[in-house]
Amino acid sequence: MTRNLALLFASLTLCLSSAACANTPAQIDSEQASIKVEVVTSGLQHPWGMTFLPxxxxxxxxRTGKLRIVDADGNKSEPLNGLPEILVKNQGGLLDVTIDPMFSENQRIYFSFSEPVSGSEKSSTAVASAILEEQGLxxxxVIFSARPKIDTGHHFGSRLVFDREGALFxxxxxxxxxxxxxxxxxxxxxxxxxxxxxxxxxKDNxxxxxxxxxxxIWSYGHRNIQGATLHPQTGELWTHEHGPQGGDEINIAEATKNYGWPEITYGEEYGGGEIGDTKKSGMEQPLHYWVPSxxxxxxxxxxxxxxxxxQGNLLVGSLKFRQLVRLELGDDNKVTHEERIDIGQRVRDVRQGPDGAVYLLTDHPDGQILRLIPSNPL
Known part of the structure; x- marks a missing residue:
């Protein structure tokens, strides 16, 4: 009995110090790199968004409505005080977070959430700004509140990206x-x-x-955008959105452009059945799409x-297949090669850290921050 307890304790210790108990390998041999996977921290309830402070x-x-600070050693703060009322329902809750381009001077952050109507189940995506202090906000x-608010807990978006002019997408x-x-x-x-x-x-909207x-409004005809980032050279806003059954898309979101949903899609109704065409005049074709989703x-x-x-690759998280998807791009922005890297957990967010590592958020009741680095760095 004593030996069994010791083995159990050793197993639990391994779970806390590695990705083993989350079905994530400690090392991954990808096409171009041998990757070491480190668990920065665990115990996050369905983490949704992350950003690095200076x-x-x-x-x-x-997503359950908590905002925390996590240091490089994985130490988590208590949930910060000062958040607004948040309706946590189905896909709704506390969503993305980013910092002001002038954060070092103003300490201001921005976050998106499902904003309720008092006394009802209606909500919509909203964005708030606040000053970040050690104990709270x-x-x-509230700087944006989508309208109208309705009673459903699905398809809130939502990613936050500052452009080079200091406006917020x-x-x-x-x-x-x-x-x-x-x-x-x-x-x-x-x-x-x-x-x-x-x-x-x-003024230039x-x-x-x-x-x-x-x-x-900047662009329209989107289904549910849960990935967005600026191109490092052009400054264009790249987005990806969930299709229905099939038809997840990558697009460059340009002003006044119509991206087609639901008139055009490469997906179909859940359970089968056509939704629309795949092409239509005046509607943009995706740079890349996935079937199945x-x-x-x-x-x-x-x-x-x-x-x-x-360098120059586009990294995308996959919830369904529990992967990090690496996309190589040609001169015309078309995807020339795709690699699927099995992570073993639902990947909710993907970030490049100031140390050059790749950081992933895993969407689970016991969610983690994973750090990916080369196994044999130069």
Missing amino acids: DGRMLVTE SELQ ITLGDRGSQRQGAQELDSHYGKVVRVLPNGDIP PYTDNDKALSD IAPSGMTFYTAKTFSDW
């Missing part, structure tokens, strides 16, 4: 039940919007002089030297 610590959201301000979903709204400019269903850090509308469109979430361009052969 001092190397991480801000991490849990202050000067909270917010990606949104069609809320599941409002797919045709993605084609209409009088609601926020299925849109990318662009606002200033205080919530005002940039495309619909500022159109009284039939919401002036914060990989359920993408999180995305970044890799620009560091740690994985030298990955």
Whole structure:
């Protein structure tokens, strides 16, 4: 009995110090690198978004409504105080997080969440800004609130990306039940919007002089965007979105462009059945799409030297297949090669760290931050 208890204790210790109990290998031999997988921290409840602070610590959201700071050694803070009311329902909750481009001067952060209507089950994606302090948030301000609010817990989006002019892109979903709204400019269903850090509308937004469109809209015809990042050379906003059954897409989200949902898609209804065409005049074709769906979430361009052969590659998380998907791109932005790297957990977010490592958030009740580095660094 004593020996069995000792073995059990040793096994539990191994679980806490490695990815073994989460079915994640400690080492992965990929096409271009032998990868060591380290568990930075565990015990996160369905983590959704993360961002790095200038001092190397991480801000991490849990969809259940908690925001924490995690240091490089994996030490987690207590949940920070000062968050607004959040409706945690199905896919809704506390979602993405990013820091102000001038964070070192103003200590301001931005986060997206499902904002409820008091006394009802209605909600929509909202974005708030606040000052980050050691114990919590202050000067909270909701700078964007999608409309209309409806009673459904699906397809909130939402990723937050600052452009080079200092405006904030917010990606949104069609809320599941409002797919045709993605084609209409009088609601926020299925849109990318662009606002200033205080919530005002940039003067160069495309619909500022159109009284039939919401002036914060940038692009439309999207289904549910859960990955967004700026191209490191061009500054263009790259996005990916969930298709239905098949038809996950990668796009460059350009002003006024219509990306087709639900009029065009390479997917079909769940259980079978056509939704629309695959091509239609005036609607954009994806740069790349997946059939069957990989359920993408999180995305970044890799620009560091740690994985030298990955420079310029696009890294995408897969929830469905529990993978990190590495995409090589040609001069015309087309995908020339795809590699699937098995992680063994649902990958919710993908980030490049200041140390050049690749960091992954895993979407589980006992979610983790994983750090990927070369097994034999130069």
